[in-house]
Amino acid sequence: MEATQFGEPPLFGLYHPATGDRPRGRGVLICPPIAHEHIRAHRALRFLSVQLAREGFDVLRFDYFGVGDSAGDSEEAQVAHWQADVGAAAKELRALAGIESLAVLGVRFGATLAATATGLPAVEHLVLWDPVLDGQQYLLRMEEMHRAMLVDSRSFQHPRQERPGPGLLGFPFGPSLRAGISACDLRGLHRWPSGRVTVVKGGDASKVEPFVKELRQRGISATLRQASTAVDWEDRDAVGRSLTAGDVQGAILASLLEGRS
Amino acid sequence: MKERAYAFGEGGGLFGILTEPEEASQRPFVILLNAGLVHRVGPFRVSVDLARRLAALGFSTLRMDLSGLGDSTPRPGEPDLHRRVVADLRDAMDFLAQRRGARRFVVGGICAGAINAHRAAVADPRVAGLIMLDGYAYPTPQFLLRRYGPRLANPAAALRFVGRQLSNLVAPQPAATPSEDDEILSQDFPPKDRIAAELRQFVERNLALLFIYSGNWYLYFNYREQIRDNFPDVPFGDRLTVEHFPEADHTYTLLEDRERLFAAVLGWMREKFG
Numbered sequence: 001m002e003a004t005q006f007g008e009p010p011l012f013g014l015y016h017p018a019t020g021d022r023p024r025g026r027g028v029l030i031c032p033p034i035a036h037e038h039i040r041a042h043r044a045l046r047f048l049s050v051q052l053a054r055e056g057f058d059v060l061r062f063d064y065f066g067v068g069d070s071a072g073d074s075e076e077a078q079v080a081h082w083q084a085d086v087g088a089a090a091k092e093l094r095a096l097a098g099i100e101s102l103a104v105l106g107v108r109f110g111a112t113l114a115a116t117a118t119g120l121p122a123v124e125h126l127v128l129w130d131p132v133l134d135g136q137q138y139l140l141r142m143e144e145m146h147r148a149m150l151v152d153s154r155s156f157q158h159p160r161q162e163r164p165g166p167g168l169l170g171f172p173f174g175p176s177l178r179a180g181i182s183a184c185d186l187r188g189l190h191r192w193p194s195g196r197v198t199v200v201k202g203g204d205a206s207k208v209e210p211f212v213k214e215l216r217q218r219g220i221s222a223t224l225r226q227a228s229t230a231v232d233w234e235d236r237d238a239v240g241r242s243l244t245a246g247d248v249q250g251a252i253l254a255s256l257l258e259g260r261s
Numbered sequence: 262m263k264e265r266a267y268a269f270g271e272g273g274g275l276f277g278i279l280t281e282p283e284e285a286s287q288r289p290f291v292i293l294l295n296a297g298l299v300h301r302v303g304p305f306r307v308s309v310d311l312a313r314r315l316a317a318l319g320f321s322t323l324r325m326d327l328s329g330l331g332d333s334t335p336r337p338g339e340p341d342l343h344r345r346v347v348a349d350l351r352d353a354m355d356f357l358a359q360r361r362g363a364r365r366f367v368v369g370g371i372c373a374g375a376i377n378a379h380r381a382a383v384a385d386p387r388v389a390g391l392i393m394l395d396g397y398a399y400p401t402p403q404f405l406l407r408r409y410g411p412r413l414a415n416p417a418a419a420l421r422f423v424g425r426q427l428s429n430l431v432a433p434q435p436a437a438t439p440s441e442d443d444e445i446l447s448q449d450f451p452p453k454d455r456i457a458a459e460l461r462q463f464v465e466r467n468l469a470l471l472f473i474y475s476g477n478w479y480l481y482f483n484y485r486e487q488i489r490d491n492f493p494d495v496p497f498g499d500r501l502t503v504e505h506f507p508e509a510d511h512t513y514t515l516l517e518d519r520e521r522l523f524a525a526v527l528g529w530m531r532e533k534f535g
Contacts, residue, residue: 001332003266003276012266012278014332042300046332068302069266069278069309155510157476167516170305240512242298 009071013062031110058097079180087119135184203230270352277325294370300331304512
């Protein structure tokens with residue numbers, strides 16, 4: 001694993017070069033979730049990166065502007081900036097690994113960003129783990145969780161009356177960032193960065209089945225891969241805890257290996 | 262401000278990000294530890310924000326992952342958590358001494374991170390200051406009065422409380438399945454006598470101590486003078502600063518609470534080491 005900083009202002013990334021006996025000459029760019037989900041997923045994505053590198057992939061996971069270890073205050077984050085960050089990270093991975101062939105794995109809103117990224121070179125395969133399909137619903141749900149937290153005696157000794165502000169579950173979501181997230185709706189997305197999309201869903205997949213069907217109708221080679229480990233991203237008690245990917249990790253690996261040598 | 266990632270320690274297994282002001286100074290270096298299992302950025306990125314604000318004041322900060330956490334690899338051959346933590350911190354201080362000539366350190370953490378910071382201070386004389394968020398505290402008569410007094414004044418509430426305590430005593434407890442994660446998350450407070458002896462040692466070494474407690478720690482701490490009452494024989498003088506944010510939760514989730522936390526830490530750093 002090697003740390004890398006790229007772009008200006010610099011984004012932080014961790015590069016896992018292929019370590020297996022059979023390097024595949026193929027890169028996997030990991031686009032993590034945002035905000036509290038970013039922190040929850042860190043450990044699972046580290047394990048996944050190590051496993052993918054062992055399987056011969058060159059892997060880059062990185063933090064968007066204003067997220068994790070990258071430059072920028074959380075208050076400055078913008079969706080358009082993040083979408084461009086995905087493109088910049090893809091180019092960084094291709095340069096680091098000296099490869100052309102690229103798959104992108106996006107997790108939650110990271111999946112949304114991967115699908116709507118700007119400046120992205122050709123992507124052979126887009127893998128979306130529990131993608132946020134509807135940005136507006138995503139924000140509404142976070143707002144509900146935030147309101148519930150303020151009156152939860154396990155968090156606060158006394159119910160809190162918060163001053164009006166941008167805070168949602170510990171992170172600032174200003175008007176511009178909220179507008180950018182609300183505008184994201186993968187169900188209405190016409191230009192996809194890859195002709196091959198796999199949606200990986202842990203637990204009940206009924207909500208994403210119509211989305212996968214719709215992709216197929218648009219001529220995209222779309223696959224739904226189910227796993228039994230359901231990550232409850234909307235569990236308020238889990239905010240701040242590391243998640244366990246369980247067999248989702250295997251499902252992602254199998255998706256990336258499928259039809260490839 | 263400059264930021265760069267480093268791998269250090271034996272075999273480069275430890276990982277951290279060093280945030281430095283544009284101009285080097287003789288001030289102590291700050292080391293921020295993991296809060297529970299959260300990687301080095303801290304809950305809600307609190308360690309990143311704090312490191313950058315400290316850099317604006319002229320302090321360099323390493324936010325690091327202890328072995329086996331975040332992006333640091335496990336430390337082989339050392340099964341004891343306490344010894345691992347001390348060895349990790351020693352490696353971090355050695356690294357900063359070699360690379361930047363650092364001689365004094367302020368170590369800080371939340372919860373288990375606070376207890377780990379204390380351990381590092383006991384083991385290494387280079388630690389000049391401690392920032393402990395929701396670290397140890399022990400009951401005192403005043404603590405108990407504040408905690409249980411309101412119930413005692415209300416007979417119905419007192420009965421409900423006694424009933425709950427009795428049912429807790431007889432209810433079957435779930436079987437324990439300890440894991441390494443559990444070990445990190447559920448560290449008990451050390452015995453009070455031992456802490457008293459170690460705090461006396463800190464005072465002799467002239468360590469600056471900042472103890473901050475959130476409202477979420479109400480089961481252990483509920484008034485500002487509690488630490489001095491816990492250790493009446495330790496001549497803290499002005500070496501100990503205690504802050505209490507009863508309205509805040511354990512990880513300072515609300516932005517307004519975090520601003521108050523930052524103001525307390527930055528003000529203390531400026532006063533003691535600026």
